[in-house]
Amino acid sequence: MAQKIVAGNWKMNLSSNEAKELMSNLNEKSFPSDVRTIVFPSSIYVDSIASTAKNTEVGVQNFSENDNGAFTGEVSIEQLRSVNVNIGLIGHSERRAYFKEGHEQLKNKVDHAIKNEFNFIFCCGEPLAIRENGDELTFVRLQLNESLFHLIKEQMMNKVIAYEPVWAIGTGKTASSDQAEEMHRNIRSWIEEKYDLETAESVSILYGGSCKPSNAKELFACKNVDGGLIGGAALKADDFNALIHSF
Numbered sequence: 001m002a003q004k005i006v007a008g009n010w011k012m013n014l015s016s017n018e019a020k021e022l023m024s025n026l027n028e029k030s031f032p033s034d035v036r037t038i039v040f041p042s043s044i045y046v047d048s049i050a051s052t053a054k055n056t057e058v059g060v061q062n063f064s065e066n067d068n069g070a071f072t073g074e075v076s077i078e079q080l081r082s083v084n085v086n087i088g089l090i091g092h093s094e095r096r097a098y099f100k101e102g103h104e105q106l107k108n109k110v111d112h113a114i115k116n117e118f119n120f121i122f123c124c125g126e127p128l129a130i131r132e133n134g135d136e137l138t139f140v141r142l143q144l145n146e147s148l149f150h151l152i153k154e155q156m157m158n159k160v161i162a163y164e165p166v167w168a169i170g171t172g173k174t175a176s177s178d179q180a181e182e183m184h185r186n187i188r189s190w191i192e193e194k195y196d197l198e199t200a201e202s203v204s205i206l207y208g209g210s211c212k213p214s215n216a217k218e219l220f221a222c223k224n225v226d227g228g229l230i231g232g233a234a235l236k237a238d239d240f241n242a243l244i245h246s247f
């Protein structure tokens, strides 16, 4: 059985005090023990937030595929580890679109994370025009083939994938539970095809894109939806708490 996960991507939001307040409000909540929870603050705050977090893991929204050295503006896995951060997002659609992170760079990030035993959530998802053409399965399969499915079975076991249709991110438009389930079912079947059933069943596949307390129950009830990667609704402790209780 894949691990249930609810992750909050705070993106480039919150002042230092606001981030601390959100974390301290989350610290007051009690989360079900069978749900893994993770928050992803801006990298400037991961150190202080990780040192105060009581009931969630703290991850980074982006990290370098290089070891250390002359890479201005980047953050290395070694630096993250030194502040007890052991998980990061790879390939969020905003990194792909605005920072031009392509298949090869994302593959390098995956390999760098694997080499350093750093956990990650690998994000994929199609833009609106691709969905309107009916090409979403081909598009997402290519993203996975090019940057993730080169891993061997032992590396692929228990990995986390977030399916986030770009047209649903921050737009208030959510994929219907049928649309989400169809993509998630396909992703799991591609893993089974490439690896085997054991691997496919071990991978957590999260849905992201305007997921909120009002629609999470229906989405999380889908057979192949193992939780969510949440943007806007993760900025409010009560909403994030409600999402974590939506299974």
Ligand code: PGA
Pocket: 009, 164, 168, 169, 170, 171, 172, 208, 209, 210, 211, 229, 230, 231, 232, 233
């Ligand atoms: P959203 O963002 O929930 O605000 O749509 C999701 C994400 O980008 O991870």
